[in-house]
Amino acid sequence: MIFNKMHILPFFLSFICIASHGMGFIEYANKSKINSYLHEYLYLHTDRDIYVAGEDIFFKVYLLNSNTNSEIQNSKIAYFVIRDKNQKRIIESRIWLENNNGFGQIYIPDTLSTGTYQISVFTNWMKDEFEQFRFNKEVFIVNRFDTDYEVNEVDVSQSNLNFEMSTGKMATNLNRDSSYLLKLNASSEKYSARSKVAINALFSSLSIDDSIADVSISVSEINLLDRNEKNSIFGKYLFQSDSFKNDLNYKDIETKGIIVSGKIRSDDNEINGQTIYLSTPDTIANLQYVITDSSGSFHFMLSSYYEGKSLFIGLMKNKKNANYNFIIDDKYSSFIPYKPSNNYAKIQSSYIKRLQDIATVNKSFEVKFSKELTSELSYFYCPQLYSNADHSVHTSDFLYLNQLDVIIQETLYGVKINKKDKNSVNIFDSHRNQIYTNSFVFLDGVPFFNISKVLEYGTDKVKRIEVINSTWVLDTLLFNGVLSIFTHNYEIFNFKNEKNQIVIPVGKYLPRTTFFYPNYSSGNIMQNKPDFRQLLYWNPQVKLVKDKPKVIEFFTSDLCSDFLVKVEGVTNMGKPVSSTIIIKVEND
Amino acid sequence: MRTYFIFLFIIFAKIETACCQQNSESFFDPRLSGRLFINDSKILGNQFLLKDWFKSEIKFKNGIILRDKYLNYNGYLDKFIWVNDINLTVVLDDYDISEISIYTDSLESMVFKKILFKNDYQNDSVPIFAQLISFDRIKLYAYHQIVKDGSVEISNDKGVYRKIRVEYKPIYFFVFPDGTQVKFSKLSNRKIIDSFGENLQEIVKKTIKINNVRIKSELDLIKFNILLNKEIF
Numbered sequence: 001m002i003f004n005k006m007h008i009l010p011f012f013l014s015f016i017c018i019a020s021h022g023m024g025f026i027e028y029a030n031k032s033k034i035n036s037y038l039h040e041y042l043y044l045h046t047d048r049d050i051y052v053a054g055e056d057i058f059f060k061v062y063l064l065n066s067n068t069n070s071e072i073q074n075s076k077i078a079y080f081v082i083r084d085k086n087q088k089r090i091i092e093s094r095i096w097l098e099n100n101n102g103f104g105q106i107y108i109p110d111t112l113s114t115g116t117y118q119i120s121v122f123t124n125w126m127k128d129e130f131e132q133f134r135f136n137k138e139v140f141i142v143n144r145f146d147t148d149y150e151v152n153e154v155d156v157s158q159s160n161l162n163f164e165m166s167t168g169k170m171a172t173n174l175n176r177d178s179s180y181l182l183k184l185n186a187s188s189e190k191y192s193a194r195s196k197v198a199i200n201a202l203f204s205s206l207s208i209d210d211s212i213a214d215v216s217i218s219v220s221e222i223n224l225l226d227r228n229e230k231n232s233i234f235g236k237y238l239f240q241s242d243s244f245k246n247d248l249n250y251k252d253i254e255t256k257g258i259i260v261s262g263k264i265r266s267d268d269n270e271i272n273g274q275t276i277y278l279s280t281p282d283t284i285a286n287l288q289y290v291i292t293d294s295s296g297s298f299h300f301m302l303s304s305y306y307e308g309k310s311l312f313i314g315l316m317k318n319k320k321n322a323n324y325n326f327i328i329d330d331k332y333s334s335f336i337p338y339k340p341s342n343n344y345a346k347i348q349s350s351y352i353k354r355l356q357d358i359a360t361v362n363k364s365f366e367v368k369f370s371k372e373l374t375s376e377l378s379y380f381y382c383p384q385l386y387s388n389a390d391h392s393v394h395t396s397d398f399l400y401l402n403q404l405d406v407i408i409q410e411t412l413y414g415v416k417i418n419k420k421d422k423n424s425v426n427i428f429d430s431h432r433n434q435i436y437t438n439s440f441v442f443l444d445g446v447p448f449f450n451i452s453k454v455l456e457y458g459t460d461k462v463k464r465i466e467v468i469n470s471t472w473v474l475d476t477l478l479f480n481g482v483l484s485i486f487t488h489n490y491e492i493f494n495f496k497n498e499k500n501q502i503v504i505p506v507g508k509y510l511p512r513t514t515f516f517y518p519n520y521s522s523g524n525i526m527q528n529k530p531d532f533r534q535l536l537y538w539n540p541q542v543k544l545v546k547d548k549p550k551v552i553e554f555f556t557s558d559l560c561s562d563f564l565v566k567v568e569g570v571t572n573m574g575k576p577v578s579s580t581i582i583i584k585v586e587n588d
Numbered sequence: 589m590r591t592y593f594i595f596l597f598i599i600f601a602k603i604e605t606a607c608c609q610q611n612s613e614s615f616f617d618p619r620l621s622g623r624l625f626i627n628d629s630k631i632l633g634n635q636f637l638l639k640d641w642f643k644s645e646i647k648f649k650n651g652i653i654l655r656d657k658y659l660n661y662n663g664y665l666d667k668f669i670w671v672n673d674i675n676l677t678v679v680l681d682d683y684d685i686s687e688i689s690i691y692t693d694s695l696e697s698m699v700f701k702k703i704l705f706k707n708d709y710q711n712d713s714v715p716i717f718a719q720l721i722s723f724d725r726i727k728l729y730a731y732h733q734i735v736k737d738g739s740v741e742i743s744n745d746k747g748v749y750r751k752i753r754v755e756y757k758p759i760y761f762f763v764f765p766d767g768t769q770v771k772f773s774k775l776s777n778r779k780i781i782d783s784f785g786e787n788l789q790e791i792v793k794k795t796i797k798i799n800n801v802r803i804k805s806e807l808d809l810i811k812f813n814i815l816l817n818k819e820i821f
Contacts, residue, residue: 289619300616381648386621470623471623472622472624473622473623473678474621
């Protein structure tokens, strides 16, 4: 009987174990399922496919996903990289995504040589095994001064255009889903130079839930690659929905800001469980910290507070005999090489020459067509260690003092730099009637571990000193007294190469810009300037209300050619829509 | 023997599952900070509003919400005391915090909002955390202050000590849509009528009279606020 009981006991315990964790298991199972189906897809709409070095690329990035679970947030940042055939990254930038889209313009350095380049847009999780989900687009960039480029002599008019060269009609409709339709109609068949064009856009859908389409519109001189279906929003969307689905690491999804990740390396010291701080020079002591995992990895998510600032990342317990290397992950790296296609080999040399001439004219007359929009980044959080110091001293209130320890001695009560004990900072806690012998020091808001190096600072360098004279707690981290020294000229930058620390720039989000086009109906704007714009119109922020036609107006330039009107976007239910027509501009 | 292996396997699977359940959002959440709270032995009486620490939700000025933090309100300091993960009591640095909800039970919560308040003994308005107890066009708040109420001499074997006696003295105040505050501390019809300006006193009197209101408790006050809102708006 006892034997039987001993057999029953494990089953009984197992049952309790499962029952107690029942809800958790379901929750986990659901989460795993969610993970499996979380997929974001990016699409990039650029104003053109062929550029001259020195021009701007106007673009809009759309983020689509198949995830319908509202608890899961999408990425808020898209990365934008242009690389050449040698895999060299020419441009690296990032865009803040508001309502799952972001737009702006990127200047193409005028030193680039003529050739094909790859634009790659991606979110942070699209790396390693998920790199295949990045959206790639090939563009052709012409240098204004290059003459020896390799091209085949193919007449543009003989090229394999799938588009009807008709005007006033919807030439193509890339929308393969019959329930969504985007119709474009031009007001006339032909236009003269500097005349007004009106395009009528009508979005319709059989779906009741779809009411608005958020679209971007480009009107640019037609070229061979505008009709490459691989680049169409639907081509990409259908490809993605059939692709296999793997689990994603939540830590990689940038839901609130940039993730800075990396690893620590050390030959002699433990890498697991180390406290890593992140801070930036500022007028307030600021600090974030994380604990490394068994591989020495760490992750920080940065709010917009860090925009354009320098990050100081280091070890909290900066022991003198410890020696650590910091390796910060390269966010723009790519393992899949860019293999240039031969799509652009068909471009005529005369066409390239024309592009160069137009760019030269625009450059000579300083013709620019964009303006910056204000953009508010929603997530701002300053991780200040404390909001109010117990004591604060402005050195300008005192006579000149030539040493930091003298300044502290003369202006602050209960704080001393103990020269006999390796210049440790002693702070007296009057509440507990206790002296802290190794208090924490900040220099210009950043943790600082070698106060000996700033002892020579006088009031000419030191602007303000703050003291916390008690035990301060940051989550589970304890600071027995805090001394914060702020300098006039951010002297902390002289200590960038301190041991067990790394300093990296954060960079900035690309500003949101919009295209400005001349209005020839209202007076003599640019009347005395040549206008050879190949981009007649670019608007990344157009809202099309279902079944309500919207008129888009703009003016033609002096350039007589065929222009492609391209409208791309997504509905409020996340369904992509796209349509194009061609208009002609001819001499009167 | 096999049974024991199955049992061990289930236990292992449970631990593994629990590890995987780490909330990824909390991974990047902001961290709370503050001064270590040391109970002042010179104070006689209870400084805290609640008898225990309760799970709370902290809303930051920028909209970020931290959940499942254990808090209690110290009316003497007008600060929230937080128990961190290593069981240290910390006076919460509330500079970036706009709202705190303390869940005193699974369904009920006390919502504290940071608002500017001008006390009789202060020249300027200062930010305080007051409990929102009735929400309508006119909002009703309770400022759960615990104040000094004299001192007492306590003698023991080691000598005689003077201790500060503290007492719970809440202040209630209505906040009108234009920001006007009407405050009072005693819950009686007369005190409440007197606290309103001349322009509103007649309406208040009328509301009390018509509805036969007798304000003696916080609950009566909440009912009165509902009636007053109906009368004015």
